[in-house]
Amino acid sequence: MERQMSGAKMIIQALKDQDVEVVFGYPGGAVLPIYDEIFLQNDIRHILVRHEQGALHAAEGYARSTGKPGVVLVTSGPGATNAVTGLTDALLDSIPLVVLTGQVPTFMIGNDAFQEADTVGITRPCTKHNWLVKDTNDLAATIHEGFHIATSGRPGPVLIDIPKDVQFADGTYTPPTDMAKNRYNPVVKGDIEKITALAELIERAEKPIFYTGGGVINSGVGASQLLRELTDATGIPITSTLMGLGAYPASGENWLGMLGMHGLYEANMAMHGSDLIICVGARFDDRITGRVEDFAPDANIVHIDIDPSSINKIIPADLAIIGDVGHVLEDLLKVWKSRGRKTNKPALKKWWGQIDEWKARKCLAYTQKGKIIKPQYALERLQALTQDMDRYITTEVGQHQMWAAQYLKFDEPNRLMTSGGLGTMGYGTPSSMGVQMAHPDSLVINIAGEGSWLMNMQEMGTAMQYRLRTKQFILNNERLGMVRQWQELLHNERYSETWQEALPDFVKLADAFGCKGIRVSDPDDLDDAIKDMLAYDGPVIFDCLVEKHENCFPMIPSGAPHNEMLMGDANTQDAIGDSGAVLV
Amino acid sequence: MSVLNIKKGSSAHSAYDLKDPNSMVIESHTLTILVDNEAGVLARVIGLFSGRGYNIESLTVAEINGEYHQSRITIVTTGTPQVIEQIKAQLGRIIPVHKVHDLTVEGPYVERELAMFKVSGTGDQRVEALRLADIFRANVVDSTLESFVFEMTGKSEKIDAFAELMRPLGLQETARTGVAAMARGA
Ligand SMILES: Cc1ncc(C[n+]2csc(CCOP(=O)(O)OP(=O)(O)O)c2C)c(N)n1
Ligand SMILES: [Mg+2]
Numbered sequence: 041m042e043r044q045m046s047g048a049k050m051i052i053q054a055l056k057d058q059d060v061e062v063v064f065g066y067p068g069g070a071v072l073p074i075y076d077e078i079f080l081q082n083d084i085r086h087i088l089v090r091h092e093q094g095a096l097h098a099a100e101g102y103a104r105s106t107g108k109p110g111v112v113l114v115t116s117g118p119g120a121t122n123a124v125t126g127l128t129d130a131l132l133d134s135i136p137l138v139v140l141t142g143q144v145p146t147f148m149i150g151n152d153a154f155q156e157a158d159t160v161g162i163t164r165p166c167t168k169h170n171w172l173v174k175d176t177n178d179l180a181a182t183i184h185e186g187f188h189i190a191t192s193g194r195p196g197p198v199l200i201d202i203p204k205d206v207q208f209a210d211g212t213y214t215p216p217t218d219m220a221k222n223r224y225n226p227v228v229k230g231d232i233e234k235i236t237a238l239a240e241l242i243e244r245a246e247k248p249i250f251y252t253g254g255g256v257i258n259s260g261v262g263a264s265q266l267l268r269e270l271t272d273a274t275g276i277p278i279t280s281t282l283m284g285l286g287a288y289p290a291s292g293e294n295w296l297g298m299l300g301m302h303g304l305y306e307a308n309m310a311m312h313g314s315d316l317i318i319c320v321g322a323r324f325d326d327r328i329t330g331r332v333e334d335f336a337p338d339a340n341i342v343h344i345d346i347d348p349s350s351i352n353k354i355i356p357a358d359l360a361i362i363g364d365v366g367h368v369l370e371d372l373l374k375v376w377k378s379r380g381r382k383t384n385k386p387a388l389k390k391w392w393g394q395i396d397e398w399k400a401r402k403c404l405a406y407t408q409k410g411k412i413i414k415p416q417y418a419l420e421r422l423q424a425l426t427q428d429m430d431r432y433i434t435t436e437v438g439q440h441q442m443w444a445a446q447y448l449k450f451d452e453p454n455r456l457m458t459s460g461g462l463g464t465m466g467y468g469t470p471s472s473m474g475v476q477m478a479h480p481d482s483l484v485i486n487i488a489g490e491g492s493w494l495m496n497m498q499e500m501g502t503a504m505q506y507r508l509r510t511k512q513f514i515l516n517n518e519r520l521g522m523v524r525q526w527q528e529l530l531h532n533e534r535y536s537e538t539w540q541e542a543l544p545d546f547v548k549l550a551d552a553f554g555c556k557g558i559r560v561s562d563p564d565d566l567d568d569a570i571k572d573m574l575a576y577d578g579p580v581i582f583d584c585l586v587e588k589h590e591n592c593f594p595m596i597p598s599g600a601p602h603n604e605m606l607m608g609d610a611n612t613q614d615a616i617g618d619s620g621a622v623l624v
Numbered sequence: 625m626s627v628l629n630i631k632k633g634s635s636a637h638s639a640y641d642l643k644d645p646n647s648m649v650i651e652s653h654t655l656t657i658l659v660d661n662e663a664g665v666l667a668r669v670i671g672l673f674s675g676r677g678y679n680i681e682s683l684t685v686a687e688i689n690g691e692y693h694q695s696r697i698t699i700v701t702t703g704t705p706q707v708i709e710q711i712k713a714q715l716g717r718i719i720p721v722h723k724v725h726d727l728t729v730e731g732p733y734v735e736r737e738l739a740m741f742k743v744s745g746t747g748d749q750r751v752e753a754l755r756l757a758d759i760f761r762a763n764v765v766d767s768t769l770e771s772f773v774f775e776m777t778g779k780s781e782k783i784d785a786f787a788e789l790m791r792p793l794g795l796q797e798t799a800r801t802g803v804a805a806m807a808r809g810a
Contacts, residue, residue, distance in 0.1 A: 160664060165675050169719040172663065189719060223660070224719055349713035352706060 041215075047176040047207040048073035051140065054183040056083055057216050058138075060111050062102065062477055063087070064095040068115025070142025070155060073207040087477060087506060090498035092119050094470035096126020097496070100135045101474030104457045105432055107260060109136040109190050110474065116142045117155030120201070121162065125464060128166040130197040132461025133283060134258055136190040137197035138183070139167075145205040146174050159201045168196030174203065176211030184216045185224075193226030194347040195258055226346060230363030230371060237359055238318070238342050239376040245316035245340075246387035247394075248276045251299065251328075254283030254460070255321015255345060255365050257453045263366035264453040267320065268292065270373050274383050277395055279307035281322050283460045286450035296395065300328040301596050302442040305403035305605055308594075310395055312602035314339045321345060321365045324354040325461070326598075334601035344368050403594045403607055404446055413563050415440060415515045415586040419447035419487070422513065425570050430482045432475045434458065436468040436492030439521040439592040444487040466495030472510040473502050483511070483574070490516040490543055490583075500553040503579040511573050512581045517588045518543060525591050529606075546583035555579040648704040652681065653728040654735060654805045655712065660720035661687050661695040668718050669697060678703060678711050682737075682780070682802035694722070698804050727805050735805040739783045744771040745794035753793045760786045771796070 045053065051074055055063065062085045067075045078086050089095040092114045099110025114123055120141040130137045144153040160172045169189050173179050179202065186198045242248060250271060256263050264287040271278045271294050278288050279299040288295060297304035299311055308330075311317065317339045322328070329335045335355055343350070343357035344365060351360040361368055408417040433448060435441040435458040450456050457475060459467035472486040486493075493514050503510055524538040550557025556576045560569035560583070573580045593608030659665045666685055673680050681700040688696045701711060708726070715724045727733040741762075743753045746769075753772060757764065762776035776786060780803060787798060 161667070164664065164668060165671055170664075223722075347717065349710065349717055351713070352709055353713075356706070 041213075043213045044210055045213055046073065046077075046210055047179050047202065048077045050176065050180050050211065050213050051183065051202070051207070052077045052081060052084065053213055054180045055111065058184070058187045059108075060084055063111045063113050064089055064098045064102070064474065065113035066092050066095060066115065066119060068119050068142065068155070070116035070119075070144060070204050071113060071140075071207075073204065074113060074140070074142070074202075086113075087473075087502065089470065089473075090501045091496065092122035093125050093466065094473070094496055094499045094502065096123050096130070096137070096139070097464075097467050097470035098474035098477070098499075098502075099137050099139075100126065100130055100133075100467075101434055101457045101471030102478045103130075103135050103137060103474075104257075104471075105454050105475040106478045107454060109138055109187060109195075112137060112139040114139070114141055115155070116144055116159065117157045119155075120157055120159040123199075124162060124166060125462075127163055127197045127199065129459055129462040129464045129467065131166050131168065133459065134195050134254060135197065136195035138186050138190050139197060139199040140183075141199060141201045142207070143172065143201045143203040146203045147205065149203065159199070163199050166197075167199045170199040170201065172201045172203075173206055176206050176209040179206060179211065180214040181219060184214070184219050185222070188222055189224050192224065194255075227362060228346070228364035228367050230344070230361040230368035232371060232375070234359060234361045235368060235371045236375050238361065238372060239379055241316055241340060241342065241359070242274060242276070242318075242376060243379070243382040244384055245276075246384055247310075247314045247391045248274075248316040248318065248388075249296075249310050249314045250276055250278040250288075250318050250320060251280070251311065251322055252278060252284045252287055252320045253281040253322025256284055256287040257321075259321065259346075259365040261453060263321075263364075263369060264288070266366060266369035266373060270369060270376075273373075273381065274376070275388055275392075276318075276383075277310055277392070279303070279310065281325070281328060281460070282445050282458060284322060285445060286453045286455045289451040290449035291451055298445050300325075301330075301598070302446065302592055302594065303596075304446070305401050305594050305607065306395055306398035308596065308602040308605060309398045311336055311339075313394065316340050317342065319343045319345075319357075320369070323350045326354075329354060330596045330604075331599055331601045336602070401607070403605075406608060408563060411562055413561065413566060413584060413586045415443050415517065415590055416447055417563065418515060418566060418584050418586060419443050421566050422485070422570055423448050425567065425574065426483060426485070429574075430479075431455065432457070432472075432479060432482055432484045434468045434472040434475060434484070434486045436486070436488040436495075437463045437465045437522075438489040438492055439517070439525065439590070440487055440489045440492075440515040442522075442592045443515070448487075465489075465492035467492075469493060469496045469510075469512060470499045470502070472512070473499055473506075473508050476503075476508040476510050477506070484509070485511045485513050488512055488514045489521060490514050490518065490546075491520045491540060494540075494544075497549070500549075500555065500579065500581070504554050507578065509578055512579070513573075514546060514581065514583050515586050516543075516546070516583050517586050517590065519588055521590075522592070524589075528589075528591065529597070546581050550581040553579075553581075555581060557581050557583065559583040559585070561585040648706070650702050650704060651708060651728075652700060652702045653708050653726055654733070654803065655699045655701060655715070656725045656727060656805060657697040657699065657715055657721055658723040659695050659697060659718075660722070661693040662720055665695070665718075665720045666697070668720070669699075669715065672714055672718065673699075673701070673711075676710075676714065678707065684802040684804050698802070700803050725807070727807055730807060732808040733805055734808060735779055735803050736777050737780050737783055737801055737803050738775070738777045739787075739798065739800040740765070741774045741776075741787065741790055741795060742771060742797040743774065743790050743794050744796050746770060749793050753790060756786070756789050756793075762786065
C-alpha cells in the first residue's frame with residue numbers, strides 16, 4: 041500500500057482500517073479537506089445531522105446498540121463546543137466514542153482566529169483522553185490509539201483535534217498493525233484468590249443480592265450470558281441500575297426490577313436488608329444509594345469493576361475485584377462450580393419469602409380510569425403491543441424515562457439507550473437515529489417527554505433524509521414533569537417555570553417534516569393509535585396526551601435511605617394536590 | 625402539600641445527599657507521579673485536582689528523562705484516607721500517567737524544597753540575618769550594602785521556620801520551589 045498521503049486521506053484510511061461503517065457529522069471550514077475525501081469514496085457512510093449535539097448522541101446510540109465505537113466528525117470552534125454535552129454524556133455513561141474535530145491551521149493557533157476554540161482545553165475534563173495533532177506523520181497512529189483507548193478498559197469518549205494544515209499536508213500512514221506496544225493496557229483478569237473468596241461468600245450468604253450496572257453491558261454479550269447463568273444457578277435475586285437493564289432478562293425468575301431513586305420497592309428493600317451485595321459493573325451513584333450512611337447496614341459489599349477509581353469512591357468495599365466483568369464472572373462461575381455449586385438453600389428460601397412479601401406491595405400499581413391516559417398505561421400498552429418485536433428503546437430525561445424503565449421490559453442487553461449519568465434532555469431523538477442506522481430493520485422507539493423532545497427535534501430532518509423509521513413516542517403532560525414533581529413534593533407546590541406554554545402542534549410539526557403525526561388523548565383509542573404508529577413505514581411523531589400531574593413512584597427522596605420509599609397510592613392518586621404519596 | 629415532613633435544614637430538601645465534609649481526619653500525603661512529558665499532561669493532573677475538589681499544598685514538575693520524554697510530578701496533598709485513595713486511583717486513570725507512588729505510606733522518604741529569600745536592612749538587623757542564615761546553612765547568593773538573597777534547601781518546615789525568623793529582619797521577597805521527594809534506600 042502507498043503510505044504517503046494527505047492528512048485528510050489518512051483519516052479516511054484510518055477509519056477504514058478500524059472497520060468504521062458510519063460517521064455522524066456536520067461540515068465546516070476547518071474540516072473541508074476531510075469532507076472532500078468523504079465525497080471521493082464509498083466505504084464509509086456519512087450521516088449529516090442537524091446539530092453537532094445530535095451527532096454525538098446519534099453516535100452514542102449507535103455505540104450502545106452495537107457494542108462498537110461511535111464516530112463523529114465536526115468542525116472547529118462552534119462545531120467543537122456543540123460536542124461538549126455529548127462528550128460529557130458519553131464520559132459519564134462510559135460509551136466509546138471517537139470524535140474528530142477540525143482546528144484552525146497550526147500557525148494560527150493562539151491568535152483568536154476565526155472559529156478557533158481551545159478544543160483540547162475545553163474537552164479535557166469531558167473526554168477519557170484527547171489530542172491535538174500537530175504533525176501529519178502522527179495522525180494515523182493517534183487515531184488508532186484513540187480507538188484503542190475509547191474501547192478498552194472502562195470505555196469512554198476520546199477527541200482528536202486536527203488543524204487544517206495537518207489535513208492538507210502529506211505524511212506517512214501508520215497502519216494499526218504497525219502500532220508500537222500500547223501504553224494503555226488495563227487489567228482484565230480478576231485476582232483469583234479474591235474471586236474464590238467471593239465464591240465462599242456466595243455459599244454462606246443468607247440474604248445475597250446481585251446489584252448490576254452498565255459495566256455488564258459494556259463488557260459484551262458474553263458477560264450478560266455469564267451473569268444469567270450465575271444468577272440462575274445460584275438462585276440469587278438480582279437488581280440493576282438504569283444503565284444495566286437487559287443484562288439479566290426482565291422475564292427472568294430472579295429479577296427484582298430496577299433499584300434506586302425510582303426503583304422498585306422490592307429491589308430497594310432487598311438491597312437494604314441484604315447481607316451480601318455483589319456489585320457487578322455499577323458505581324454506587326447517588327441516585328442508587330440514597331443516604332450513604334444508612335446504605336445496606338448489614339451487608340458485606342463486594343465490588344467488581346474494571347476501573348479501580350470506582351472502588352471505595354462512595355461505599356467502602358469489603359472485597360474488591362478489579363477486572364473486566366466478563367472475565368471475572370467466567371472465573372467466578374468456574375470456581376463456584378468446582379467447589380460443588382453450594383448455596384445456603386434454607387436461608388435463600390426464607391430470603392425469597394421475604395422478597396415475595398415486598399413484591400406483594402405491587403409498588404407499580406396505578407389506576408387507569410376515566411378519559412385521561414395515564415403515562416404508565418400508555419407504556420404498558422406499548423409494551424404489550426411490541427413485546428414480541430425486535431425492539432430498541434431510547435429515552436429522553438424526566439418522568440417518562442423512569443416510567444419507561446419501570447414499565448417496559450428489557451430481555452436483552454444493548455436494547456435500552458438512555459442518558460443515565462448526565463441526565464441529558466435531548467438525548468433520545470438523535471440517539472434513536474443512531475440506533476436505527478445500526479439496525480435498519482428493527483423497531484426503534486424514543487420514549488420522550490414533550491420538554492426534552494423539543495431540545496433536539498431538529499434531528500427529525502436527519503430521520504427524513506436517511507429514511508430512519510424511528511418512532512417518537514411523546515408522553516405529553518405539558519409540564520417539565522420531573523421538576524414539577526420535585527416542586528410539588530419539596531417546594532410546597534410552587535410550580536416555578538415548569539409549564540411550557542405554547543407547545544407546538546406535534547401533528548402539524550410531523551406534517552412539516554414530511555413524516556406521520558398521530559395524536560391520541562382517549563385511552564380507548566390508544567391501542568389503535570399505537571398499532572397505526574407501528575404499521576407506518578417511516579418516522580412517526582406520536583403525541584400521547586397524558587395526565588398532567590401524575591407523579592413518578594416509588595421514590596426515595598434524596599437524603600433518605602432505601603427503606604424509606606414514597607409509594608404512589610393507586611386509590612388516592614387522583615386527588616390533585618395530595619398526590620397520595622405516603623411515607624413508608 | 626408536602627407529605628414528606630422534612631425538617632428545615634435537612635439535606636432532603638436538596639436533590640443531593642448533603643453531608644458534613646469535615647467528618648473525618650485530614651492527612652497530608654506526598655505523591656510522586658511519573659508521566660509522559662506530552663502537551664497538556666500537567667493540565668490534566670491539575671484539572672483533576674481542581675475539578676474533583678482535591679487540595680494541592682505543593683506541586684513540582686520537571687522532565688527527568690529526556691530520551692523517553694518522561695517527567696516526574698511531586699504533589700503534596702491533604703484529605704481523608706478515602707479521598708487520598710481516590711486521588712491515587714483517579715491519577716491512575718490519566719492515560720499519560722505511568723506510575724503513582726504514595727511516599728507517605730510506602731516507607732521512609734526524603735523530602736526537600738529550595739527557597740530564596742530577599743532580606744534588606746542595615747546595621748544590627750543585617751548582622752543578625754546573616755548569623756541566622758549561617759545557623760540554618762542558608763547561602764548568600766547575592767548581596768548589596770542593603771540586602772542579601774539567601775538560598776536554602778531543606779524540609780518545608782525548616783524553610784517555614786527560617787522565613788518566620790527573617791520576617792522581622794526585613795524580609796522583602798520569597799520564592800519557593802515546592803517539594804521534591806524520593807523514597808529512602810535502594
Ligand atoms: C439539558 C437539561 N436541562 C435541564 C434538565 C433538568 N430536568 C430534568 S427532567 C426535566 C423535565 C423534563 O420534562 P419532559 O421532557 O417533558 O419530561 P417529563 O418529566 O414531563 O416526563 C428537567 C427540566 C435536564 N435533565 N437536562
Ligand atoms: Mg413533560
